[in-house]
Amino acid sequence: MSDPTTDRTTDPTTDRTTDQATDKATDPAPVTVLGLGLMGQALAGAFLREGHPTTVWNRTAAKADPLVADGAKLAGSVAEAVAAGRLVIVCVTDHHAVDALLDPMSGHLDGRVLVNLSSGTSGQARETAAWAARHGGTYLQGAILAAPDGIGTADATLLYSGPRAAFEAHEPTLRVLGGGTGHLGDDPGLSSLHEVAVLALMWGILNGFLHGAAVLGAAGVDASALAPIARQGIGTVTEWLSGYARQIDEGVFPAFDSSLDTHVAAMVHLLQESESLGVSTEFPAYVKAVADRAVAAGRGAEGYMTLIEQFRAPSVVRAPSVEGGEGASE
Known part of the structure; x- marks a missing residue:
């Protein structure tokens, strides 16, 4: 029974009292997920596992079937999905797909926090944030640094940028997606900047591994023989990064x-070995070309991090502009 002076309820089966307002405040918050590709399904699944009322929408509705079986509500339209809660997660192909999805929703964002976990550039994130603000919404850009099967685990890292107050208001819900949840700053473009920086690192590592595997393969050695040695080498380089970052920030590059x-000189050996085995020299030739420019600029006696000046310079060869995909979701 209820005591009107305290708004507390006594449970006759346990003789315990509970604060109804506190219980209500700690209930899992409703969340909407727009886009159910592999990552979108993983996001929605993580919310469901933690008891969050989860509304989902996808252009191909059948992709929601497993989530609906687990308790999700399938919205019949984007507008219906957005109306279902104050926190709206978007995870589609790219910012072009985000624009196509959300432009018709300009009259439905009042009071909502829009969290965009789609990849894009920092400029696109800032543009979408400004658009959301004009239509009464608050925008957080997110970067997912995890594979779909890692979502919802302590190891998954998701970085957000945008108004800190909005992040803090929904942090408990967002933290469901990964233990490595963090806020980078109020500039909505920061998470996209960090994401592309990590992608550059990832592709550099993977391309180096692929070239090494090609060299060994041409000599009849399986790539599996390289894997443990590569892991050790990557670990060694990882230990250098903090010191190298300080060199870059300070602009001093000692050859320790x-x-x-x-x-x-070692790059020449890799080029020669690759050529002798009939393996493409494109990757090591690029690496040496960057270093050669630094040597020609008189930086040969400095440490490897002096190459930052070459990466900061405008491109020598300009790559063609590539437009993003067209689909709003899978």
Whole structure:
């Protein structure tokens, strides 16, 4: 029975009292997920596992079937999905798909926090944030640094940028997606900047591994033989990163271990070995070309991080502009 002076309820089966307002405040918050590709399904699944009332929408509705079986509500339209809660998660192909999805929703965003977990550029994130603000919404850009099967685990990292107050208001819900949840700052473009920086690192590592595997493969050695050695090498380089980052920030590049000139000599060996085995020299030739420019600029006696100046410079070869995909979701 209820005591009107305290708004507390006594449970006759346990003789315990509970604060109804507190219980209501701690109930899992409703959340909407727009886009049910592999990542979108993983996001919605994580919310469902933690008891969040989850509304989903996807252009191909059948992709929601497993989620609906687990308790999700399938919205019949984007507008219906957006209306279902104050926190709206978008995870589609790219920012072009985000625009196509959300432009018709300009009259439905009042009071809502829009969290965009789709990939894009920092400029696109800022543009979408400004659009959301004009239509009464608050915008957070997110970057997912995890595979779909890692979502909802302590190891998954998701980085957000945009108004801190909006992040903090929904942090408990967003933290469901990964233990490595963090806020980078109020500039909505920051998470996209960090995401592309990590992608550059990932592709650099993977391309180096692929070239090494090609060299070994041409000599009859399986790639599986390279994997444990590569893991050890990557671990060693990882230990160098903090010190190297300080060198970049300070603009001083001492050759503690070896000079750039020494590195260039080793690059020649990789080129020669690749050529002799009939393996493409495109990757090592690019690496050496960057180093050669630094040597020509008189930086050969400095450490490897002096190459940052080459990466900061405008491109020598300009790549063609590539437009994003067209679909709003899978």
